[in-house]
Amino acid sequence: MTIFNRAVPMFAFTGILFFAAPAVCHGPAEHKEGPHAGSEEAMKPQHERMANFKEAAGMLSDAIIHNAPKLAQEGAEKLDRSLEGHERDFPHKNRSHVKEFHRLYVELGKRTGNLKAAIKADDLPKSAVAYGRILEICAACHRKFRD
Numbered sequence: 612m613t614i615f616n617r618a619v620p621m622f623a624f625t626g627i628l629f630f631a632a633p634a635v636c637h638g639p640a641e642h643k644e645g646p647h648a649g650s651e652e653a654m655k656p657q658h659e660r661m662a663n664f665k666e667a668a669g670m671l672s673d674a675i676i677h678n679a680p681k682l683a684q685e686g687a688e689k690l691d692r693s694l695e696g697h698e699r700d701f702p703h704k705n706r707s708h709v710k711e712f713h714r715l716y717v718e719l720g721k722r723t724g725n726l727k728a729a730i731k732a733d734d735l736p737k738s739a740v741a742y743g744r745i746l747e748i749c750a751a752c753h754r755k756f757r758d
């Protein structure tokens with residue numbers, strides 16, 4: 612943990628350098644299937660979505676651990692909002708399974724609804740389970756469509 616904390620400023624600095632030169636910043640997962648299989652510009656909303664997902668997941672995890680319903684609600688709402696416009700996303704690989712890709716987003720939306728209901732009912736243990744069911748979808752999609 613301490614090492615991680617020390618590494619953060621370093622990280623941020625490297626991050627800034629990277630973002631200053633987006634053309635150079637191609638992840639290894641990109642351009643796997645065909646020359647136009649994900650221009651940096653086209654993939655931007657999807658990358659932003661993932662960053663928002665990650666932030667929302669962090670909020671939810673903290674909220675559940677620390678028994679903080681308000682933070683949990685904010686995390687769930689962020690997750691919900693982050694799903695907007697997912698119809699325009701596309702996978703890097705297994706492109707012929709694009710329908711399944713989008714079904715996973717839809718399922719994520721449903722599970723986010725369940726999570727919101729559990730939070731509203733002030734049931735954090737149930738929220739924790741609902742959160743786990745959400746992570747299941749993150750993991751399923753990454754396993755099939757990322758890298």
Ligand code: HEC
Nearest residue numbers: 657658661664665668703712715716748749752753756757
């Ligand atoms: C429908 C598919 C799908 C779902 C669902 C999904 N991801 Fe992703 N995720 C991807 C793909 C594809 C990538 C690879 C890079 C990209 O396209 O942004 C990725 C990359 C990421 C990254 C790395 C950052 C990046 O842009 O490369 C993070 C962090 C991430 N996802 C978090 C999450 C979290 C948290 C969830 C669940 C709340 C989630 N993702 C749900 C498909 C998905």
